[in-house]
Amino acid sequence: MLNLDHATQVPHGGNLGEAARRYGIARENWLDLSTGINPDGYPVPPVDPQAWLRLPDDDDDLEVIAAAHYGAREALAVAGTQAAIRMLPAVLPKGRIGVGLLTYGEYAPACERAGFPVDRFVTRDIADLGGAASFVLEPGRPLPADLKHLVLVNPNNPGAERFTPDVIMGWHEELAVRDGTLVVDEAFVEAMPELSVAKFADRGGLIVLRSIGKFFGLAGARVGFVLADKDVIRAMRSLRGPWSVSGPARIVTRAAMLDTDWQTQTRASLAAAGERLADLLGEFFPVVRHTPLFAWVRDERAPQWQDGLARHAVWTRRFDVVRGLRFGLPADESGWARLDAALRAVSREVNAGGV
Incomplete structure (x- = not known):
C-alpha cells in the first residue's frame, strides 16, 4: 500500500x-x-471571459516572456513551484542530496520518497545546531565529498540567509565535476534580483525555480517556472503534461511580467x-x-x-x-x-x- x-x-x-x-x-x-506573500499584490486586469471556456494554450508566448523577464534562455511554466519540486527527483541521477535543516519543507520529503539519501545542512548563522545536521554550508568550505546534489533556497525561507551569485556558482562548479546538480529555489528573489542566478540556468547541472506567488502577490494563481538547460526542460515538460497552468492564470501572469x-x-x-x-x-x-x-x-x-x-x-x-x-x-x-x-x-x- x-x-x-x-x-x-x-x-x-x-x-x-x-x-x-x-x-x-x-x-x-x-x-x-x-x-x-506581498499583501499589496499585482492589480489583476480583467480576464477575457473566453479564457474560461477554452483549454489553456501551452503554446502561447508566456514562457518566452518569462524567460526574457528572468534573463534565462528557456522557461517552463508549471502549476507553482510545488509541482516542480515533485518532479525534480525524476530528472536527477540518484545520489546523496543536501537540503537545509531550516528551509522550505517540501524538498526533503519529495527526495526521500524518491529514494534519495538526504543530508540536512545548516548555515553559518545557525551553526550552533550543527549536531542536528550533517554539514555546515559556508562559502569557502568544500561540500561533503559524497554529496551529489544540493538544494539551496536563496534568500532562504524562513531564515533569510542569502548567498551571492559568485558563491552559488562556485558550489555549482563543485557539483558539476561530480555530474551533480545544484537546485536553486528563488521564490523570494524577485524583490532582491541581484541575488539571482537565472541567467546561468542554461548550464548543465543547474536548475532554478521561480514563482509569481510571493513578490507579485499572486499565490492563488499557482504559477511557477523552471529555468534549466534544454534536456531538463524537455524532461520536465513531458512529466508536467498538458494544461497544467490555467488560461486565466496565464493571462494574469503575462500582464504582471510585462508591467516593469x-x-x-x-x-x-x-x-x-x-x-x-x-x-x-x-x-x-x-x-x-x-x-x-x-x-x-x-x-x-x-x-x-x-x-x-x-x-x-x-x-x-x-x-x-x-x-x-x-x-x-x-x-x-x-x-x-x-x-x-x-x-x-x-x-x-x-x-x-x-x-
Missing part, C-alpha cells in the same frame, strides 16, 4: 482556518502574517516595508533577519510568542526545528498598528511568564 504520511506532515503558513478553529476567532478578524513600472515601484516599497518590519521586531527580539517580504526571529520562546499573538488575533508561522517565528508584512497602517500593539502586550506577558 502506498504510504502517504509525508503528504500530510509538512506544515505551511496560510493555515488561517486552523488558527480560527483553535482560538475561536472568526477568519475575518485576523491579521494574517503567516506567509511571505509596477515591478520597480514594488521593489522599492517592499524594501522599505521589510526594513520597517525588522526595526519593529528588533524592539522585542535579539535576533532578527529579514528580506523585503518577511522577517525571521529566532527565540526559544517561539511557542509562547505565537500563542500570545494569536490570542490577539495575529497569526504568525512558527518553526520548531530551529525555534523561531516568521512574520509577513501587514497590508496597511491599521495592520501595522495592530501588530505593534500585540507585540507590546505579548512582550509583557512573555517576560512576566504569563503566556
Whole structure:
C-alpha cells in the first residue's frame, strides 16, 4: 500500500482556518502574517471571459516572456513551484542530496520518497545546531565529498540567509565535476534580483525555480517556472503534461511580467516595508533577519510568542526545528498598528511568564 504520511506532515503558513478553529476567532478578524506573500499584490486586469471556456494554450508566448523577464534562455511554466519540486527527483541521477535543516519543507520529503539519501545542512548563522545536521554550508568550505546534489533556497525561507551569485556558482562548479546538480529555489528573489542566478540556468547541472506567488502577490494563481538547460526542460515538460497552468492564470501572469513600472515601484516599497518590519521586531527580539517580504526571529520562546499573538488575533508561522517565528508584512497602517500593539502586550506577558 502506498504510504502517504509525508503528504500530510509538512506544515505551511496560510493555515488561517486552523488558527480560527483553535482560538475561536472568526477568519475575518485576523491579521494574517503567516506567509511571505506581498499583501499589496499585482492589480489583476480583467480576464477575457473566453479564457474560461477554452483549454489553456501551452503554446502561447508566456514562457518566452518569462524567460526574457528572468534573463534565462528557456522557461517552463508549471502549476507553482510545488509541482516542480515533485518532479525534480525524476530528472536527477540518484545520489546523496543536501537540503537545509531550516528551509522550505517540501524538498526533503519529495527526495526521500524518491529514494534519495538526504543530508540536512545548516548555515553559518545557525551553526550552533550543527549536531542536528550533517554539514555546515559556508562559502569557502568544500561540500561533503559524497554529496551529489544540493538544494539551496536563496534568500532562504524562513531564515533569510542569502548567498551571492559568485558563491552559488562556485558550489555549482563543485557539483558539476561530480555530474551533480545544484537546485536553486528563488521564490523570494524577485524583490532582491541581484541575488539571482537565472541567467546561468542554461548550464548543465543547474536548475532554478521561480514563482509569481510571493513578490507579485499572486499565490492563488499557482504559477511557477523552471529555468534549466534544454534536456531538463524537455524532461520536465513531458512529466508536467498538458494544461497544467490555467488560461486565466496565464493571462494574469503575462500582464504582471510585462508591467516593469509596477515591478520597480514594488521593489522599492517592499524594501522599505521589510526594513520597517525588522526595526519593529528588533524592539522585542535579539535576533532578527529579514528580506523585503518577511522577517525571521529566532527565540526559544517561539511557542509562547505565537500563542500570545494569536490570542490577539495575529497569526504568525512558527518553526520548531530551529525555534523561531516568521512574520509577513501587514497590508496597511491599521495592520501595522495592530501588530505593534500585540507585540507590546505579548512582550509583557512573555517576560512576566504569563503566556
